Amino acid sequence: MRQATVYIDSEALQYNLNRVKQLAPTAKIVSMVKANAYGHGIKDCLAALSETDAFGVACLEEALEIRDLGYQQMITLIEGVFSENEMQIIIDQNIECVIHQQQQIEWLLTHKEAYIDQGLKVWVKLNSGMNRLGFKINEIIEVINTLKSEGFTCVLVMHFANADVENHPLNQQQINQFLQVKKACSPILASGCNSAALYQWPELNFDFVRPGIMLYGASPFAEKSVHALDLKPVMTLTAEVIALNHIQTGESVGYGSTFIADKEMDLAIVSIGYGDGYPRAFFKQNYVAIQGKSCRVIGRVAMDMIAIDVTGLNTAIGTEVELWGKNRLVDDVAEANGTIGYELLCRLTTRPKRK
Ligand SMILES: *Cc1c(COP(=O)(O)O)cnc(C)c1O
Numbered sequence: 001m002r003q004a005t006v007y008i009d010s011e012a013l014q015y016n017l018n019r020v021k022q023l024a025p026t027a028k029i030v031s032m033v034k035a036n037a038y039g040h041g042i043k044d045c046l047a048a049l050s051e052t053d054a055f056g057v058a059c060l061e062e063a064l065e066i067r068d069l070g071y072q073q074m075i076t077l078i079e080g081v082f083s084e085n086e087m088q089i090i091i092d093q094n095i096e097c098v099i100h101q102q103q104q105i106e107w108l109l110t111h112k113e114a115y116i117d118q119g120l121k122v123w124v125k126l127n128s129g130m131n132r133l134g135f136k137i138n139e140i141i142e143v144i145n146t147l148k149s150e151g152f153t154c155v156l157v158m159h160f161a162n163a164d165v166e167n168h169p170l171n172q173q174q175i176n177q178f179l180q181v182k183k184a185c186s187p188i189l190a191s192g193c194n195s196a197a198l199y200q201w202p203e204l205n206f207d208f209v210r211p212g213i214m215l216y217g218a219s220p221f222a223e224k225s226v227h228a229l230d231l232k233p234v235m236t237l238t239a240e241v242i243a244l245n246h247i248q249t250g251e252s253v254g255y256g257s258t259f260i261a262d263k264e265m266d267l268a269i270v271s272i273g274y275g276d277g278y279p280r281a282f283f284k285q286n287y288v289a290i291q292g293k294s295c296r297v298i299g300r301v302a303m304d305m306i307a308i309d310v311t312g313l314n315t316a317i318g319t320e321v322e323l324w325g326k327n328r329l330v331d332d333v334a335e336a337n338g339t340i341g342y343e344l345l346c347r348l349t350t351r352p353k354r355k
Pocket of ligand 1: 211
């Protein structure tokens with residue numbers, strides 16, 4: 001059987017959740033499990049994250065999946081509901097929503113009694129400069145005051161555009177606006193931090209933190225590795241050697257014959273490709289790991305296969321190759337591919353088997 005396999009290390013996930021607790025000891029943790037737990041598989045991840053206070057997802061369908069699996073923790077819809085009929089469903093299912101635009105306020109007010117009776121909080125989103133979702137600073141205070149006077153418990157929420165960049169000028173603007181609104185609407189619950197912000201501004205952890213990528217043991221920072229952040233990679237993507245070739249100087253490898261050997265080499269063909277979600281485009285030399293040793297990827301990535309340089313290694317049919325995991329970090333593969341670990345993790349296809 002073709003072996004392209006995703007392993008999920010539940011203990012690493014728990015370890016990373018504990019890291020969140022160390023960094024934000026007084027905040028409640030909303031573990032972000034959107035997009036199938038960043039591609040890791042929601043089912044396994046929910047089980048490993050049972051110590052979290054709440055889950056965060058992007059839409060109702062993702063929230064209902066959590067309920068269907070039997071988990072009772074609070075869930076926050078970070079983009080809120082997309083239509084009025086979803087409002088009644090979230091109330092019945094004990095799911096909280098973000099409010100980021102006027103129409104959602106009307107939907108919420110229509111269902112006011114049921115929402116409040118259920119004990120649900122409303123997360124009110126400040127657009128502090130990212131210009132994606134939320135009310136601007138000159139609107140939000142009135143929105144919050146209205147909701148509070150209607151009897152809602154509110155959580156002021158914002159999202160950083162550059163939490164991964166230490167000295168980006170927008171950071172201070174976002175922080176200032178957030179603190180200004182928090183003060184004007186006091187008392188109010190507050191949530192400002194994703195993974196990167198949690199590391200950067202512990203003083204902004206407030207009532208709820210919203211870690212995502214750090215739970216999965218990938219780095220939100222281009223310049224800091226998961227090891228430096230004391231996180232453990234959760235996903236390992238492996239495949240097996242399915243053929244071995246010995247080639248001579250001047251021979252080429254793969255589609256387009258883009259690689260031409262400048263010496264005799266041993267190649268292994270590995271059963272992974274872009275059909276599994278392994279990226280095809282690289283602008284830097286990419287590597288895989290075999291028993292902790294780094295091997296170059298040779299020539300173009302095909303739909304089902306790649307070639308790697310195993311010269312001098314004792315490789316056989318069936319040898320396991322790590323595409324990313326604890327030895328070859330997903331962040332480093334992403335960097336060579338011109339993207340971020342988040343994307344590679346999320347865009348695996350259903351073809352690799354999950355263990
Ligand atoms: C996805 C998301 C997060 C988590 O971000 P990470 O960078 O993965 O920690 C937090 N808050 C919101 C609103 C999000 O959309």
